[in-house]
Amino acid sequence: MTRFLNLFRRRRLDGQMDEEFQFHLDLLTTQFINKGMNREEAERQARRHFGSVDAVQEAYRDQRGVAWISDFLADLRHGARLLRRDPGFSAVAVLTMALGIGANSAIFSFVNAVYLRPAPYPNADRLVDVVNEVRGRWNGPTHTSRRYLYFKEHAKSFEEVAASRGGGATTLILGGEAFQVSSLRVSHNYFRALGVEPLAGRFFLSEEDEPGGEKVAILGHGLWQRRFGGNLDALNQTIDVGGEAHTIVGIARADPVSRAGLFLPNRARPVNDGTNTTVIGLLREGVSMEQGSQDLNQAMQNYKREFAAEQRREFHREATARAAPFGSWMRQFSTPLGILSAAVALILLVACGNLANLLLARATARVREIAIRLSVGAGRGRMIRQLLAESLLIAFLGAVVGLLLARWTLPALVRLNPIPISTLTPITIDWVVVAFTAALAIGTTLLFGLFPAFAATRLNAHGALKETGSNCTARGRTGLLRKSLVAAEVALSLILLIGAGLLVRTLVKLISVHPGVDATNVLAAKMPMQGQRYGTTAKGAALFRRGLDRLRDNPAVEFAAVVNNLPMERGLNLVALIPGSESADDWKLIDWRFVSADYFRLLRIPLQAGRLFNEADSGNAERVAIVNQEFVRRYLGKENPVGRLLQVVSGKSDPHRTIVGVVGDVKSNNFRVPAQPTVFVPVDQATDEHFRIASGYFPVCWLIRGRDSRSNLTTFVESELKSLDPLQPVSGITPLEELRQTAVQSDRSMMILLSGFAILALVLSAAGIYGVMSYTVAQRAGEIGIRLALGASIPSMIGSVVRQGAVVAFLGVIAGVGAAIGLTRFLQAFMFGVKPADPLTFAVASLFLLGVAAVASLVPALRIARLDPVRALRAE
Amino acid sequence: MPARADILQGTLDLMVLKTLASLGPLHGYGIAVRIQQISEDALYLNQGTLYPALLRLEQRGWISSDWGTSDNNRRARFYSITKAGRKQLEVETDAWRNTVAIMHKILET
Numbered sequence: 001m002t003r004f005l006n007l008f009r010r011r012r013l014d015g016q017m018d019e020e021f022q023f024h025l026d027l028l029t030t031q032f033i034n035k036g037m038n039r040e041e042a043e044r045q046a047r048r049h050f051g052s053v054d055a056v057q058e059a060y061r062d063q064r065g066v067a068w069i070s071d072f073l074a075d076l077r078h079g080a081r082l083l084r085r086d087p088g089f090s091a092v093a094v095l096t097m098a099l100g101i102g103a104n105s106a107i108f109s110f111v112n113a114v115y116l117r118p119a120p121y122p123n124a125d126r127l128v129d130v131v132n133e134v135r136g137r138w139n140g141p142t143h144t145s146r147r148y149l150y151f152k153e154h155a156k157s158f159e160e161v162a163a164s165r166g167g168g169a170t171t172l173i174l175g176g177e178a179f180q181v182s183s184l185r186v187s188h189n190y191f192r193a194l195g196v197e198p199l200a201g202r203f204f205l206s207e208e209d210e211p212g213g214e215k216v217a218i219l220g221h222g223l224w225q226r227r228f229g230g231n232l233d234a235l236n237q238t239i240d241v242g243g244e245a246h247t248i249v250g251i252a253r254a255d256p257v258s259r260a261g262l263f264l265p266n267r268a269r270p271v272n273d274g275t276n277t278t279v280i281g282l283l284r285e286g287v288s289m290e291q292g293s294q295d296l297n298q299a300m301q302n303y304k305r306e307f308a309a310e311q312r313r314e315f316h317r318e319a320t321a322r323a324a325p326f327g328s329w330m331r332q333f334s335t336p337l338g339i340l341s342a343a344v345a346l347i348l349l350v351a352c353g354n355l356a357n358l359l360l361a362r363a364t365a366r367v368r369e370i371a372i373r374l375s376v377g378a379g380r381g382r383m384i385r386q387l388l389a390e391s392l393l394i395a396f397l398g399a400v401v402g403l404l405l406a407r408w409t410l411p412a413l414v415r416l417n418p419i420p421i422s423t424l425t426p427i428t429i430d431w432v433v434v435a436f437t438a439a440l441a442i443g444t445t446l447l448f449g450l451f452p453a454f455a456a457t458r459l460n461a462h463g464a465l466k467e468t469g470s471n472c473t474a475r476g477r478t479g480l481l482r483k484s485l486v487a488a489e490v491a492l493s494l495i496l497l498i499g500a501g502l503l504v505r506t507l508v509k510l511i512s513v514h515p516g517v518d519a520t521n522v523l524a525a526k527m528p529m530q531g532q533r534y535g536t537t538a539k540g541a542a543l544f545r546r547g548l549d550r551l552r553d554n555p556a557v558e559f560a561a562v563v564n565n566l567p568m569e570r571g572l573n574l575v576a577l578i579p580g581s582e583s584a585d586d587w588k589l590i591d592w593r594f595v596s597a598d599y600f601r602l603l604r605i606p607l608q609a610g611r612l613f614n615e616a617d618s619g620n621a622e623r624v625a626i627v628n629q630e631f632v633r634r635y636l637g638k639e640n641p642v643g644r645l646l647q648v649v650s651g652k653s654d655p656h657r658t659i660v661g662v663v664g665d666v667k668s669n670n671f672r673v674p675a676q677p678t679v680f681v682p683v684d685q686a687t688d689e690h691f692r693i694a695s696g697y698f699p700v701c702w703l704i705r706g707r708d709s710r711s712n713l714t715t716f717v718e719s720e721l722k723s724l725d726p727l728q729p730v731s732g733i734t735p736l737e738e739l740r741q742t743a744v745q746s747d748r749s750m751m752i753l754l755s756g757f758a759i760l761a762l763v764l765s766a767a768g769i770y771g772v773m774s775y776t777v778a779q780r781a782g783e784i785g786i787r788l789a790l791g792a793s794i795p796s797m798i799g800s801v802v803r804q805g806a807v808v809a810f811l812g813v814i815a816g817v818g819a820a821i822g823l824t825r826f827l828q829a830f831m832f833g834v835k836p837a838d839p840l841t842f843a844v845a846s847l848f849l850l851g852v853a854a855v856a857s858l859v860p861a862l863r864i865a866r867l868d869p870v871r872a873l874r875a876e
Numbered sequence: 877m878p879a880r881a882d883i884l885q886g887t888l889d890l891m892v893l894k895t896l897a898s899l900g901p902l903h904g905y906g907i908a909v910r911i912q913q914i915s916e917d918a919l920y921l922n923q924g925t926l927y928p929a930l931l932r933l934e935q936r937g938w939i940s941s942d943w944g945t946s947d948n949n950r951r952a953r954f955y956s957i958t959k960a961g962r963k964q965l966e967v968e969t970d971a972w973r974n975t976v977a978i979m980h981k982i983l984e985t
Contacts, residue, residue: 017927020904020953023946024923027905049923056924063928063935381937 017060025050071382075389082390086362090394093358096767097398097444099760100351102405103344105429105437106413109406111337112436113427119327120425122195123282127326128289130161130279130296134316141324142275144314145268147303151279151321154299157292160193160282162186163266168697169528170262171729173240174227178729180528180699181223183241184260187268191252193282201235201250208249209265216265217246221254223261240727242531272307272314274573281323293322327425335829336418336750342826343499343757346492348440350761352448353489354768357482359391359449361775363456370456384453391449392442399441403429406437418749455481479776483808486772489765490812491819493758494849498820499827500758501841502834503751509833510744516666516675517567518604519736521558521709523717524566525702526732529695533727537691538619540700541684544596547724551704554716559602559705562683563595565698566739567603567666572694576679577647578635579656588635591668591676592648594686594694600626600663602705610642610661617682623657624682629665631677648679654687671744672832703736750830762849765812766856773805774860784864798861805857806850813846888929890972893957893965896939901956903946904930930955938964 025046032042047053083090118124129141130151143151145163152161167183188209191198199221208214219234228234238245241262252263268277283292300321304311311317363370374383407429414427534540544562551560565571571591578588597613599605608629617624625646632641641659648654665675686694702721706713714733721730741748777784784797824836834841895910896902902910907930908923933939938961946952957965 016953019951020927021924023903023950023952024905024908026950027948028923051922051924053924056927059925059928060931063931 013064014061017057021050021053021056025053071385072389075386076393078386079390079393083393089358089362090397092767093355093394094397094401096351096354096358096764097395097441098401098405099764100348100402101395101399101437101440101444102402102409103347103757103760104341104440105399105403105406105433106410107337107340107344108436109410109427109429109433110333110413111341112430112432113425114333114337116432117425117430121326123193124195124326126159126283126285127193128281128283128292128323129326130155130281131322131324132275132300132315133320133322135318139319141278141280143277143279144272144275145277146270146272146307147300147314148277148279149268149270150303150306151281151296151299154302155281155292155295157284157287157295158281159284160189162190162193162280162282163268163277164190164280165266165277166697167260167262167264168530169526169699169731170242170264170530171528171533171727172227172262173727176726178727179227180729180731181261182259183262183264185264185266187266190266190280193280195282196253196255198250199253200232201248203250204263204265209267211267211269213265213267215241215244215246216249217241218250218252218263219248220252220259220261220263222259224251243533243535244531272310275314280326283323289323289325296321296323339499339750339827339830340418340753340757343496343754346496347757347761347764348444349447350489350492350764350768352444353485353492354764354771355391355394355444355448356452357485357768357771359387359452360455360482360485361771363387363452367456374457380457383457384450387453387456388445388449391453392445395441395445395449396438399437403434403437406433413753416749416752418746418753479779482772482775486765486768487808487812487815489768490809490849490853491816493761493765494813494816494845495820495823496754496758496761497845497849498816498841499824500751500755501845502824502827502831502836502838503747503754505834505838505841506830506832507744507747507751510671510747513667513671515568515671515740516605516664517736519740521706522603522736523704523706523713524732524734524736524739525704525717525721525730526566526699527702527721527728527730528699529728531695534695535692536688537684537686540691540695541619543725543728544683544700547702547721548596548598550720550724551702551717554713556707556713556716557704558707559598559703561596561599561602561703563593563599563701563703564694565593566701567703567736568668568739569698570668570676571678572690572697574679574690575649576635577649579645579647581636581639581644583635587649588677590631590648591678592690592694593678593680594683594691595680596683599680599703602703603666605666606664608662608664609640610659612661612663613680613682617685619684621685623655623685624660625657626661626663626680627659628663628675628678628680630675631679632662634677646679648681648690654690657681657685699731747830747832762852766852769805769809769853769856770859772808773801773857774863776804777801777860777863781867784867788864788867794865797864798858801861801864802854802857805861806854809850809853809857812853813849816849817842817846887972888926889933890965890968892926892929892933892955893938893961893968896955896957897962897965901942901944901954903952903954907955933961936964937961 025043028046028049029039029042032045033039035042037045050056119127121127130143131141132139132143148161148163155161163186165185167185169180170183172179172181186204188204188206191203198218201218203218204216208216217239219228224230224234232251234248234251237248239248240246241264246264266277281292281296283289297320300319304315304319307314370383374380410427410429529540534543548560548562551557571593574590574592575587576590577586595613597615597617600607600612610626613624613626625648627641627646636644641662644659645656646659647656663680666678667675702717704713704717718730718733721728780801787797788794820842821837828836891911892907895907895914899906899910904926905923908921908926912919912921930939930941934941934955938958939955940958941953941955943951944954
């Protein structure tokens, strides 16, 4: 290393060299003067004796720097020769490293995409998320429109404060055909804050961002390609978005983060419309993140004082704001990424263990060669360097193959989508991942190569030379070393296996959770209702009534119903009051749903008290509501719920409603959390405002229950709904059962990934056990030969070898169980219905691993049966 | 005047190690003078070539160097032999004796 540094310290070292040479020349000169020469003659003689100073300087510099490189290249060449000489060994070694490194590169690609890659926007270095926190707990960069406008006005250290709001699924009508597109509402300065330019046309003007501004839209790149064939004629065309004519004023460039098809003006009004606005800021040139944070928090505290009356509805008493690097919302993925990274790190350790073992075995085989080289004067350091160069070569070849493996498997991993980020940012292998992989190769070289290199060169040269190669003094010690390595591998694999086992059990529990609905034979279809065409409850309800009548006309249909959004996804989050109760003034957070009369019967949601909705609950009848059990439990306690009054609040208040029934709970799409307190209202009785808000966020969901499983209603439902209003797109006609599966999608992905990693580790450690036991059998061939000749039975000898392997595995299992008890609690966030120290999982995983170990040692042990005692003895 | 032998490739290292082993820390000039003294000027040593050799030995960890003050009160770099160097000296001495013995046998016959 010092020689490498020397390359950079040239000037200082040259000075030292000159000083040293001058000192020498001066002494020589003095010597000649003392012999009686005059100074001039003496200096001439001194230079003659010293030789050409230039030539010596050159030679000296060469030795100082370049020798290191040439030594290293020679070592690499030597290593390459050795690898070529033993292609079997090389292939196994490289493949082992490729699996270990490849898994790490693949998972690191996710880490890189989330944490290391700067946001793909020109202004990324000054962009921040305006984050909302309570006592340091992350609440995301989302705010109400009113708060966004407040930040925009008061946070002076920002050049821009911009907003975006998910516009949900919107209906786009083009040439008489209706499409469902995803839209994003953005403030007029949104793109300016990001620093991007339009591909064509322009972005929004500030007056278009005002309430009541011109109806304009910007096409997303993807939609422009798909629906307009990438033709610039799209500019200035008029399109129908949600029933209203919009002019296309611009076309956006392909955006790696947002996949929105359509951008619409945000048009924030200073109201509390729920924390649905994502706020970003562009710091002024030269302003630090800290300064920006202070500024934002000051604004937040002032805001809280100004709107203190509405504290409960909008913000926490202790809420603070700060600036965080743009895209930091991705930190929610840190736990799953941490778990996956830890899993692949364990695999890499197992791979390193295997490789160290292979190298130890090889060093033992090469003991004579090494001893000879040491005895003819090769320094031990030089020998270690040479062995390390060979390891480095293996690691780098492994890294190259590993990168290829990662590249091939990455698309599948992204599809598996263990963490839902691939829709937000592309996950690719870039130079950062390549650099990480290279660093990993160097790191692992030291990990698996240093140890065997030291062990190999520690041998006593004389002893090794005197004894035969197969019977050297170091055998006992390296044998123990190799077995400890294998035991460690077993322990690491067991940790992974137990982790995977816990997730398998979690998934089984999750799947068996009763969602509160009977989804068999139920089809679900989504229809976005955003926009003016169905802007009032009356218009929507009329459409629903017509559709439901048509669907029910089919004798194969038992029930048909509508609800906002899917039953297992969240409804609209609103706030309710319960007049006349003890806590009458408290705002109560609810999940709000409008439903048609048959909704509960269709999903077989049990009625607990009171009655269900019926056709009489029309727009001009008495206002009613049904609540779920969780609502009663949380907000009404022991009071009798039926007959109580309820008021749903939003911008304008709902009329008072009478609770007429209580129904069973339905789980949301996150089965881990209990059902949310829910308020159902008959679709005809929803206020226009609530109906519009709900349609703005969620599509309406049509539900159809068939009379039996044989009737395939998909085509019927599709054609009926399409003919209902040809300008209303219908999407995703899916069995509800399948949608249930998506609720456990990320659990399943995580389980599959961890299981895959556990299997990989298991295969590697089984290979390790196999290798060590093969080696043991080969080493003990002579001894076994004698025993067989003396009358020992073959089965008993096989048994003794297998026992040896089992003992190693058993020690590994004990260590692994100990470590797993300490580590599985980190998995707790992913577990459900299972304890981190679940005895069943631990027992099954341990026994399974022991079984694999037994098989892995049995295979080489069976070679004893083919052993010829005479030959074995002669070889000794 | 006897013919001066050029230094045999690789033996300079051995001479330097031996010199440092028997005399303790020396600067480059001291080493050169000592080698020339012992060989009674029979060796021709381009004294400058000593320095790359010293550097090489230091890089292998057989000798170490330190800046100190010389007899004439000037800053000078002093070289001394390390533990590894002493071991290396033994190994090389053995190897050298072997070579000499073999050469001797071959030339005797």
